[in-house]
Amino acid sequence: MTGAVVAKVRGTPLHEFPENLYIPPDALRVVLEETFEGPLDLLLYLIQRRNLDIMAVSVTEVTEQYLGYIAVMERLRIELAAEYLLMAALLAEIKSRLLLPKPAEEEDAEEDPRAQLVRRLKEYERIKQAAVELDGLPRLGRDLFPVLLTADLPPRTPNLPKVTVDQLADAFRQVLVRAERGRSHAVPRESLSVRARMVRLLESLGHGKPVAFERLFDPGEGRAGLVVTFLALLELCREGRIEVLQREPLAPIQVQLR
Amino acid sequence: MILPDIVEALLLASPEPLDERQLLSLLADEGVDRGELEAALARLRRNCEGRPLELVRVAGGWRYQVRREFSPWVSRLFPEKVGRYSRALLETLAVIAYRQPVTRGDIEAIRGVTVSSQIIRTLEAREWIRVVGHKEVPGRPALYRTTDKFLADFNLEALEQLPPLPADEDKTNTD
């Protein structure tokens, strides 16, 4: 451990974890948040510091130490991640079981929490090791760099869309069909929409105040829509429902209900 | 490690060309001087002889590139997407082809919608249509016709070869 910086406290590097339980109060949070990847990692550290095999470890001893950390944290009122407290509860349970005589018939009722914990520790240890090895693999962008060369390609004539004469004839037929359809239905549809537009114009003038002439038109409707609005305005004028005002030449034109 | 190999590695991995100044600064720790660098570059250029890549000096510096001779194969890596023309463009072109000469107003009257300037520009850029005069009405709108290039691109010798339209004879017969 000596030599490697295990944690930094306000810029001062710590080269090893203090023996036993003492960790400078300021360091505790840093150690738990930045050095350990959670309670399993802290437990592994406590076990490995003793150079012990997980199977051979004295749960009582590790539990004492772990709970000791938690107690210090609580005394210092450092907010602990929930996972650490959960582990503390599990360890406390294991410890209490060890103190009690084990009734024989309960053997298979549920998995021994100690065995379960050991299994989790071993699995985590494996993954922790795998992560280190993964990081050690040669990696593209860090250790290996892909070769991507520009190719000297001649300027390409832009690949323009192709059209055949049949497509062209087809397009024109469609135009003619549409034009024909438009003509045969033009008269009834147009008069209907002018009627409807007159109603809408009366509604938008309903509050009695004059409205700017241009505001009555919605350019988004396109030509046909604009023409219908204009026809509707003319019709409303003719029927004497509205009046169109201009205070002086070139002044804005206003429309209001009569 | 020998210098030409390091320079080769740098140039092969760099997404941008590297000039002598950049290379020297990348090799500052090794205390490489300009003469050594230039010798290395000359050697790398020679090493490319007979190989599909070459080391060239472009505006931003030196770069390896795949030789032009390989473009028939390399260009297959980057197939170009062929666009498609919109229905609006085809219809505009069709109206001009079948009803020429026409103004934009004529096209709008036939199609029932506004003709976008973009479409006219595209058709002019392909040299399929051109302005042949102005209609003697207020505003003197441009009159469009199709071109000889239009005929050539559509494999026609004359406009009369455009497919006949049944609707042309009897305009009300639209089934």
Next chain:
Amino acid sequence: MILPDIVEALLLASPEPLDERQLLSLLADEGVDRGELEAALARLRRNCEGRPLELVRVAGGWRYQVRREFSPWVSRLFPEKVGRYSRALLETLAVIAYRQPVTRGDIEAIRGVTVSSQIIRTLEAREWIRVVGHKEVPGRPALYRTTDKFLADFNLEALEQLPPLPADEDKTNTD
């Protein structure tokens, strides 16, 4: 033009690794068969001996890359990319790589801590992991797997090439 040169040109110019199937389809017009292609690839690999680049087979195909020995120099080209990842990210990636397919819950069970969404997003943004389905349990959590890009970026051809996990002597790891 000889085949190895053409294959070299294609691989040098391709932004992604190219596998045999892709190469054969790029060379379909030339009527190249698989045996000829494999011979060309073998020859190109040999040609790299003693040079700063190498031709490797990774997941997704063949790729030219600068050898690892040159990374001290080449990495100077990319000073902003330190390529260092947190232990939390590497452990999360390791769980997914070795235990796939896994849910976030599975990862949390193994690591004993909550999996940060930031880490999952980073791994997805690098295209190292992706969602391959949902576990048929309440909440239908997403199942994650590693991708071919993960393998390629770690210089691997298949998952079997990952470093073996430390032995699991007592087989407590069921299911």
